Amino acid sequence: MTERSVIVVGGGVAGIAAALRLSERGARVTLIETRTKLGGRATSFEDSRSGRWIDNCQHVAMGCCTNYLDLCDRLGVSDQLTWTDTTWWVEEGGRTSTIRPGVLPAPAHFARAFASASFLTLGEKRAIAGAMHAALRTDRESQTDETFAQWLAAHNQPAGAVAKFWEPVVVSACNLDCGRVSAASALHVFQEGFLSHKSASRIAVSKVPLLRLYDKAETVIASAGGTILLRTSVSRVGEGSVTLADGTELHADRVICAIPLDRAARFVDGEIRQRDDRLRAAAAHLTHSPIIGVHLAFDRAVMETPHAVLVGRETQWLFRKDGAGTRIHAVISAADAWVSLPEDEIVDRVMRDIRACYPRAERASISEARAVKEKLATFGATTEFERVRPATTGDSELILAGDFVQTGWPATMEGAARSGYMAAAAALGMETDAMLVPPLRPRVVARMIGKRAFRPQMRTPRL
Ligand SMILES: Cc1cc2nc3c(=O)[nH]c(=O)nc-3n(C[C@H](O)[C@H](O)[C@H](O)COP(=O)(O)OP(=O)(O)OC[C@H]3O[C@@H](n4cnc5c(N)ncnc54)[C@H](O)[C@@H]3O)c2cc1C
Structure with missing residues (x-):
């Protein structure tokens, strides 16, 4: 136990x-x-049109998100997650391929499902299998200088395999297309999320609005002795103090800055930024990638499966939000081409994709x-950002989360949870990985093939 504030x-x-x-751990936390x-x-927010609480966007966790799942456990909300080990890939016209792990051990657990999938040609399947084998043997940390598109080209991936398989997985997981995302990030997804372990690719979604998951944090943190100040903005972050927007100064032994990078670069004390290059270098290469979530309600059932990947469509994922299949949530990641569109055009585009893949939707009308x-x-x-991605600690006392x-993770709840656990350890004077939950242990065959891929390591930012 510690008395540290x-x-x-x-x-x-x-x-x-x-x-x-x-x-x-007994720290006095504010x-x-x-x-x-x-x-x-x-x-989540209360939708003024329907009066319903809806999420800003469907958030998905996977079996490989060991720290995020640990956080849910500690918050007592694990029973609010619903799990499936299957993904449904729906083509134009409605033909559906069901991808679920078979009896073979990882990394071959999807071999049978892929062999019978209808959305890929035999040549595309062979090429994907070859690239998966290569992905298992690749030391992803050495791949920060190339994009995933370059990596795919170097591994002879045909255009169909890229468009129908690699691109939708990468865009959904990394929120960036293969041409822009660093190969290190994309390879992380395939190594940790698919190849290492049968349970890694299981998908979890919340049964309740997201806000209700994190509402629990208020009581859990308060009952552990912490203080929570809501509706309170910080205007300056120092090493042992922060200044609130109303001018109040608060002091503590350590400060963890867990606000988005662009704001951290603005609010962290100028003197700290001069001494500690982490924020300047990262902010200089920071770009953002948009996501659009579309909530739809129909007058009849449209979708049978809990979710679906729409093959070759701009709308990448659909999630069924009720038992009947009349409420659907559509997700468009890396949505640069969509963000300036008005809402009715976005809905039209999504409906075009839904109707293409679900012919029964032709007769359905939208009620919300x-x-x-x-x-x-x-x-x-x-690649530019990954090279300078800031570490938890640096040349000042400031701890980043x-x-x-x-x-090593893309921008996900798992990445956020890990960074929080790392920051907590740093604030207690421990090694940053001291409180991390280890990743799922790769199965023996995956370990034998992927000796380098699964070697745990942290990159030193090139400032
Ligand atoms: C549309 C969308 C879909 C997504 N889908 C998924 C998904 O399917 N799976 C997944 O794992 N991840 C997903 N993500 C990513 C995931 O939501 C984020 O990676 C994660 O929530 C980031 O958490 P964070 O704590 O790092 O940052 P944030 O959630 O941004 O938290 C920072 C907090 O700091 C507060 N803050 C900012 N400035 C100040 C200040 N001056 N003073 C006090 N407080 C301040 C903010 O209000 C905020 O609450 C999605 C994100 C979006 C937006």
């Missing part, structure tokens, strides 16, 4: 994770959040539609 600025998943682990609720970008644009949804995991911190 720690201020955590920002109550998204990263800030919640840090505050919770610190409170559990968590400061500008909004009325915790949760940050993983959030709401498109939510998140222009700054995530940072862009480009947030999905942008160097965790």
Whole structure:
């Protein structure tokens, strides 16, 4: 137990994770959040048109998200997640391929499902199998200088395999297309999320609005002795102090800055920024990638499966939001081409994709539609950014947390939770990985093939 006092600025998943682990260890924690609720970008709001609580966008976790799942456990909300080990890939006309792990051990657990999938030709399947084998043997940390498109080209991937398989997986997981995302980030997804373990690719979605998951954090952190200041903005972040927007100064032994990178670069004390290059270098290469979530209600059932990947369509994923299949949530990641469109055009485009893949939707009429644009949804995991992605600690006392911190993960709730656990450990004077939940242990065959791929390591940012 420690008597250390720690201020955590920002109550998204990263800030919640840090505050919770610190409170559990007896630190005196003050968590400061500008909004009325915790949760940050993983959030819900009351839709003024329908009066329903809806999420800004469907958030998906996977079996490989060991730290995020640990956080859910500590918050007592694991039973609010619903799981499936299957993905349904729907082509134009409605033909559906069911991809679920078979009896073979990882990394061959999807071999049978892929062999019988209808959306890929035999040549495309062979090429994908070859690239998966190569992905298992690739040391992803050495791949920060090339894009995933370059990596795919070097591994002879035909255009059909890229368009129908690699692109939808990468865009959904990294929120950036193969031409822009760093190969290190994309390879991480395939190594940790698909190849290492049968359970890694299981998909979890929340049964309740996201806000209700993170609401629990208030009581859990408070009952562990922490203080939560909501509706409170920080205007300056120092090493042992922060200044609130109303001018109040708060002091602590350590400060964890868990606000998005662009804001951190603005609010962190200028003197710290001069001494500690982490923020300047990363902010200089920061780009954002948008996501659009579209909530739809129909007068009849449209969709039978819990979710679907739409093959070759701009709308990448659909999620069924009720048992009947009349409520659907559509997700468009890396939505640069869509963000400036008005809502009715976005809904039209999504409907074109839905009707193409679900002929029964032709006769359905829409009773509710709401498109939510998140222009700054995530940072862009480009090669330029990955090279300077900031570490938890640096040349000052300032501790950073947030999905942008160097965790190896794309901008995800797992990345945010990991960064929070790493920041908590740093604030307690421990090694940053001391409180991390280890990844799923790769199965023996995957380990034998992928000796280099699964070697744990942290990159040194090239400032
Ligand atoms: C549309 C969308 C879809 C997504 N889908 C997925 C998905 O399917 N799966 C997945 O894993 N991830 C997904 N993500 C990414 C995921 O939501 C984020 O990676 C994660 O929530 C980031 O958490 P964070 O704590 O790092 O940052 P944030 O959530 O941004 O938290 C930062 C907090 O700091 C607060 N803050 C900012 N400035 C101040 C200040 N001056 N003073 C006090 N507080 C301040 C903010 O209000 C915020 O609450 C999605 C994101 C979006 C936007």
